[in-house]
Amino acid sequence: MSLLKRIDDLSDNRKVRSGWFVFACLVFILVIVVPSIFVVTNLFTDWELVDLVLNNEGIKDTVLSAVFNSFSIAFIVTIIDILVGLPMAWIMVRKNFHGKRWLDTLLDMPLAFPTAVLGISVVMFWISPDGISIPGLGLSLSPYMMVILLHIIFTYPYMVRSLSAILEQIDPNFETAGMTLGASRWTAVRTITLPLFRAGLATGFVLCFARSLSETGGTYIALTMMGVQTSFFTGPSFISFLKSDESLYTSDEMMGAQILISVVMIVLALVLMFVVRKFIAKFRIPYQKVWPQIGRKVSQGGLPKLKDGITIAFLIVIVLLPSFYIFMYLTEPMPQMDYGTLLTSIAISFGVAGVAVLVDIAIGVPMALYIARHKNGKLGQILDNLVNVPLIIPTTALGFSLSLFWGGFGLDSSFDLLLVIFGHISFTYPLVVRNLIGAIEEVDPSCEEIAMTLGAKPFQAFSKVLFPIINSAVIAGSILAFTRSLGETGATTSISQNVNTVPIYITHLVEDGLYTEAAMCSIVLIALCFILMFGIRVVTGRRSKRDA
């Protein structure tokens, strides 16, 4: 109590408040932003290593094709997400039907699955790889196709969510107005609603693109199960492959290759984000030309139903079935498991994720408050853009960069766990802060002002008024960050070989061909995730019921 009172009193002091904000900024810049892109400086300090790679045609081609694969796959995946995400957003926002809440929950489920698990499950579903006793569809797919199918699963929910968020803000009366003026639904959507979508498209595009670009664990596992992990690479899977063998990643050439691949991916990703933002801000969906007859035809009869049917079918066949296919292993006899290692890795995973989320909230709240309330200020805008940086950077590159940065301070392998936590803070931080900014912007600043005219100290106004209002956004952001951290493979491997989180453990099992064990670990992890999420929902659900 006395501590709270002291905080209250301290918060009255302007200097203390700015001090706290400056501290949060410093942590953000020094622990999150700078280490994330530090590797770029190695391009100059270790140019001779990079030069080795550039002079070796074989490795150079591998690196370039890996980068090309990463970017082209991310692009294709994002475009598919937009095409099938738009009708799904419509279903989620504009339609009311029984079971909508179920659909809502189902949509987010792939986010709770660690991507390494999805990798196993998806390959099992589509093809019948060697060593797997459970029959799949047995299609013969190229690694490229396989990775696309995999990436759609965990990017699709992001796309649907960001599109839905924008659609919810677009007044449905616009469409209705258009239709009372004689436009068919298709024409109204195309000429009115879609042109208003720009911002949402940009966010969704960047989110999905970045997510696909960064994904490591699932991709590497899928490629391993197909037996092509040494011949087909994406940027992150190449680093993963190098890390799988100590003689590889310590060699000068491969060090150079890692630096090159990391720098190229970071720079390209940042440039791309910038270009997409600029391009989409300028881009106008043309609405001048209309084709009333075509519009009418596609708005009537069975076509709209067919479109909804295809959308739902896509969700089920491409997203949900492959995700849940791993549960087929429950029909198999229990394998001999190394429970000790599994439990240790679970403890590490939950510990890392928990600490990362707590730090995110502690330093994310002052940052989000500042950005949300100073959206038009120069510093506010700069910070707003900077917050996205760790989200855009492929996590493997981020992890590699981080290990180089802190390695420079002499933090050797005994600090690995700490570095892994730093890494996880970096890529989860934007998720928490983005959610918070969104929520704070919704709250009328006069709420806090009124509290203060009634005698509340700034910290009281925050803790008693603002925080209870944005509570659910804090929880949503935390769940997102927690599950993201739990499922992360790339950042963890590239930082350290010694920190065995669950996804890393699963990856090792797959590398050793122990699919059944890997599947069982996955199922345990998924079960734990769901118990956790369900628990949080029950607790918060009860609270909101009491409030209502």
Next chain:
Amino acid sequence: MVRIKLEHISMRFGDFYAVRDINLEINSGEYVTILGPSGCGKTSLIKVISGIWTPTEGKVYFDGLDVTKVPMEDRDVGYVFQNIALFPHMTLKENVAYSPRVKDQGEEAMESLSTEYLQLVNMLARAGMYPRELSGGEQQKVAIARALASGSKMLMLDEPLSALDARVRMELRYEIRRLVKKLGITVLHVTHDQEEAMSVSDRIVLMRYGTIAEAGSPLDIYRKPSSVFAANFIGETNLMECTVSDRSKSGKTKVKLRGGREIRTSKTNFSVGDPVVISVRPEHVYPAIDGLEAEVQSIVFMGTYWRVRTLAESRDYVEYNVPADEEVPEVGDTVHLVFNKKAVVVFARPQGGIEEEIRLE
């Protein structure tokens, strides 16, 4: 010019009836306001007429033609929204030209129609601007121009003025009426503002709980409301519970207030002993030397007159008006009040009591 006819229209959501069994005819070129407290189903009704919703039961006819199943884009009903809903990414001109554009009437029609209707609402000078550069009242004018440019002969106005400032609201409502009368358009105007309804409409349809409570010209509803609810909702009135004490063969009636005071009312068909409610508007209550005894509770200056609120000997609150330049009593004074007997309207006493009958939600 379109005649609208509704037959047994119901709009049901689950167990809840937004609109229940409505029958209504609207003449060609008529200006009808649908008035009622919020949640009474007035917006639902025009959404059904314009085809935004399909009624769960009943039929909609335009000029005798059943259009119940015709989708809204083919129904040719102009609709103006409370939140205006101008397309934010289009200029005013593009907004107004939207209907000719989506109907593929060609560049020429788009140009001439948008010019014509922007001119009509005096907004042509700003044709190239975007909606956000306009004030609310100006935006709503453009929205009306947009609805009219569709060539529609029916206009649904969904609380078009309630988002605007009081002064703008006043000016705009007369302008709308002038405009649609000039064009001979049939209008349904939804509002919860009884003053607005009184001042612009040919006919008021008063709705409550999804049904029509009463319909008639503004003057008729004001002078001879047929329910306690209508008397209270439209205009201001004093309601008093009483019992019929005397009625002559010609219908001249006297009622007894609580406390025994007897009052003469307009002619009725009630019998002696019937429990009734009388309604008398403040402008028909006068202070006199003798009459209903009442104690002054408060006096408020309303701008052009004083409103005096009293507690009568019958334990009813009775309000009356005093012209601005005349002397008013002081709080605590005892006054004697008489009513203009022709303006005293008598209703059967509602079973749930007056409070229940005049409740708004």
